[in-house]
Amino acid sequence: xxxTQHTTVPGASEAPSTPRTGKISxxxxxxxxxxxxxxxxxxxxxxxxxxxxxxxxxxxWRNLRRQPLFIVSSVLIVLVILVAAFPxxxxxxxxxxxxxxxxxxxxxxxxxxxxxxxxCDIFAxxxxxxxxxxxxxxxxxxxxxxxxxxxxxxxxYYGGWLDAVLARLGDIFFALPLILGAIVIMQxxxxxxxxxxxxxxxxxxxxxxxxxxxxxxxxxxxxRNADYVTAARSLGLSKFGALVRHVLxxxxxxxxxxxxISLGTYIVAEATLSFLGIGLPASVVSWGNDISxxxxxxxxxxxxxxxxxxxxxxxxxxxxxxxxxxxxALDPKSRKA
Amino acid sequence: xxxxxxxxxxxxxxxxxxxxxxxYFLVFATPGDPIAALSGGKPMSPNVEAALRAQYxxxxxxxxxxxxxxxxxxxxxxGVSFSGQxxxxxxxxxxxxxxxxxxxxxxxxTVFGVLFGLIAGLRRGRFFxxxxxxxxxxxxxxxxxxxxxxxQYVFGVELGWARPTVGSGAPWGDLIMPGVVLGxxxxxxxxxxxxTSVAENMNADFVRTATAxxxxxxxxxxxxxxxxxxxxxxxFLGADLGMLMGGAIVTEGVFNIxxxxxxxxDAILKGETPTVVAVVSVLVLVFVLANLLVDLLYALLDPRxxxx
Numbered sequence: 001x002x003x004t005q006h007t008t009v010p011g012a013s014e015a016p017s018t019p020r021t022g023k024i025s026x027x028x029x030x031x032x033x034x035x036x037x038x039x040x041x042x043x044x045x046x047x048x049x050x051x052x053x054x055x056x057x058x059x060x061w062r063n064l065r066r067q068p069l070f071i072v073s074s075v076l077i078v079l080v081i082l083v084a085a086f087p088x089x090x091x092x093x094x095x096x097x098x099x100x101x102x103x104x105x106x107x108x109x110x111x112x113x114x115x116x117x118x119x120c121d122i123f124a125x126x127x128x129x130x131x132x133x134x135x136x137x138x139x140x141x142x143x144x145x146x147x148x149x150x151x152x153x154x155x156x157y158y159g160g161w162l163d164a165v166l167a168r169l170g171d172i173f174f175a176l177p178l179i180l181g182a183i184v185i186m187q188x189x190x191x192x193x194x195x196x197x198x199x200x201x202x203x204x205x206x207x208x209x210x211x212x213x214x215x216x217x218x219x220x221x222x223x224r225n226a227d228y229v230t231a232a233r234s235l236g237l238s239k240f241g242a243l244v245r246h247v248l249x250x251x252x253x254x255x256x257x258x259x260x261i262s263l264g265t266y267i268v269a270e271a272t273l274s275f276l277g278i279g280l281p282a283s284v285v286s287w288g289n290d291i292s293x294x295x296x297x298x299x300x301x302x303x304x305x306x307x308x309x310x311x312x313x314x315x316x317x318x319x320x321x322x323x324x325x326x327x328x329a330l331d332p333k334s335r336k337a
Numbered sequence: 338x339x340x341x342x343x344x345x346x347x348x349x350x351x352x353x354x355x356x357x358x359x360x361y362f363l364v365f366a367t368p369g370d371p372i373a374a375l376s377g378g379k380p381m382s383p384n385v386e387a388a389l390r391a392q393y394x395x396x397x398x399x400x401x402x403x404x405x406x407x408x409x410x411x412x413x414x415x416g417v418s419f420s421g422q423x424x425x426x427x428x429x430x431x432x433x434x435x436x437x438x439x440x441x442x443x444x445x446x447t448v449f450g451v452l453f454g455l456i457a458g459l460r461r462g463r464f465f466x467x468x469x470x471x472x473x474x475x476x477x478x479x480x481x482x483x484x485x486x487x488x489q490y491v492f493g494v495e496l497g498w499a500r501p502t503v504g505s506g507a508p509w510g511d512l513i514m515p516g517v518v519l520g521x522x523x524x525x526x527x528x529x530x531x532x533t534s535v536a537e538n539m540n541a542d543f544v545r546t547a548t549a550x551x552x553x554x555x556x557x558x559x560x561x562x563x564x565x566x567x568x569x570x571x572x573f574l575g576a577d578l579g580m581l582m583g584g585a586i587v588t589e590g591v592f593n594i595x596x597x598x599x600x601x602x603d604a605i606l607k608g609e610t611p612t613v614v615a616v617v618s619v620l621v622l623v624f625v626l627a628n629l630l631v632d633l634l635y636a637l638l639d640p641r642x643x644x645x
Contacts, residue, residue: 171348172355174576175625176617179583184360184617187605268480272587275482278605291483295591302490309483317478324474 060253063329070325076318083127084134093124095285116290116304117297125290126311132286133315135197136204137267143205144266145259148212153251155213156220157243163217170210178269181207186278195281200273204266215258219251226250253330260323264316271312287312338636345632349625356621357410361403364614406614410622415615424615427600435596437509438588439581441516443574446524451570454531455563461536470532473525481584485518485591502593515592519584523577530573534566541565568639575631582620 054062064070083090097120107114112123155166173181182203185191191199223229224247232242273279274288275295282289287308294305409415415424457466476484492514493501499514538544539562547561548554582598589598597616604612 168351168355171352172359175352175356175621175628176359177579177583177624179586180579180617180620183586183601183605184363184613187608187610187613188364264478268478271480272482272583275480275587276590276602276605291480295486299490299494302486305483305486309479309486313475313479313483316480317474320474320478 060329064325067325067328069321070329073318073321073325076314077322080130080315080318081134084130087128087131090127091121091124093121095120095124095128097121114303116294117301118293122304122307125285126287126307128285129287129290129308130311130315132197132280132284133267133270133288133312136200136270136280137263137319139201140204140208140266141259141263143201144208144212144262145255147205148209149216149255151209152213152216153220153243153248156217157224157247166213167217170213173207173210176207178204178207179272182269182273183276183278186273195279197280197284200270200279203273204269208262208266211262212255212258215254216251219254220247223247223250257323257327257330260326261320264319264323267312267316267319341636342633345629349629353622353625354407356625357407357618358403360614360617360621361406364610410615410618415619416611424612428597428616428619431595431597431600434512434594435585435589435598438512438516438519438585438594438596439578441509441512442520442523442581442584443577445517446520446527446577447570447574450524450527451531451563451567454528455535455558455566457528458532458535458539458566459558459562461532461539466532469528473528476521476525481518481522482587482591484521485515485588488514488518489591503595512594515588515594518591519581519588522584523580526573526577527570530570531566534569535562538562538565564638568635571631571635571638575628578627579624582624 114122116122116125151166151170155163176184185203185206186195186199191203220243224243226246229242229246232246233239237245270279270286271288271291274286275292277292279288280286282293290308291305291312294301294308297304413425415428417423453469457469460466479487489501492498500511503511503515543565544557544561547557552561585596586598586602588594589596590602593599597620601613601616604616
């Protein structure tokens, strides 16, 4: 094209070549916009037709892989889970052998972090302590997501009196903050005598589910009126079938985010209960117990408290960071930005 | 507005009754006899046991027990602790201390959380924003009691800026450091909430209109962005009171503050179930009332809520 300002439309340029009768305008049609072939718009609009479109989860996964926050946190989480599952791979020292002659000693060969007030090896205790924190966090999250998810989905999907009853029930549990409620239960004689990882998990689930129920309810309400649900219903899918097949999968994203962040807070809650002396029994090797027993000598030997606290904080931090990264990847609103 | 207040008050009632019933049910209907625990597991003479059962109304049917417990709670007749003091008196002594601590924590988290969140939200993606975000994640991840020990050690023992433990009478000056520790986690949440909300409102149409009609930037930020961003923060502060009450138990333990938290903590250690129930019930009452207040404040901030 020699002159961009006076180009003609394709049909018009051929018109003079054919013989015509009557008055034919020789005027070329003026265009004040650059032709499509010369603008960068084509590159933007081009669609590779041979490539398969990515689904929601595949696209989220692609977004997630690019985030440094996700890479750092997932590496840390894998490491913590490995330590929790196979502590014997990381240390050969028995965390329960505590010779008093080593009490409060600094680092020695083979004992890189020194010894506690009781003479236990700090490194071994930090390694073996991962297990109870991970188990409490993981199983509490599973329980909370199951109970809260079912309650929230039913309330949000069916609405009406069921919603009203479940919402009030959630409000009642909400009025009892997590730690306060856990204190009431864990100090009961029945729980005091049979304290274990599972009683802690149970307590945290009892007071943790309303939060997940609220989030699920909101997400389900948003999804239940979507066009694809109406379409599936009009194609003959039962009401419950539509909930399971279409509404639930489309309300999962916010629940996953909250579950990941909550996992971190449950680990903190377990440590807090253990610190108050009503969490895990003292015989269980856990970070919360170690921090709790280190407080008597915190003025003189802060390192005894420092290492389990550091391990706990890094674990919690990586779950919260994972939740943050998931939130960014799963939120379609932030995706286009 | 009056209708809204009435509706909220009515909604509060089932929550209050439900929550107290829940606490009462958990304590007195679960396996394990609280009276047997009172004697430390040793056998008791039947007369003493019967007297104790009558004292805690355990000889009555469950619903009457619960009714009597509610009546006692509302008339602040909270029973007698092991040391022979009325629990209500102990609570009256401890409550002002915890209230001071909570006020300091709330002021700290609101002022600094909103300020830092506003700056971070206005400069999204810049250095200040990312460093404050990382800092807030770290603060959330470190448990309150560890933060307490760190502050106590660094500022109290090493630097000597504050007294590591609180003196008798718990004066305001001594409570500043514990208050900051108590408010730190919520500070991180307030900061993140304000930041997200500010960043969202910056792209809102009404902000563009305000800028387009020639308002100064400071007025746009103050009146249009900040005010609209405060709504979720106010909601959070209501729920946060519950977190503060849980945190107060830990903070008061670390800094040796004679507040409601340590009262509860001591009662737990001694196994004084009735005292624990009484204190927790009062805290639940405070929490429910505070949330009612927040809801009313919320309606003042955002007139749309009243008609919803």
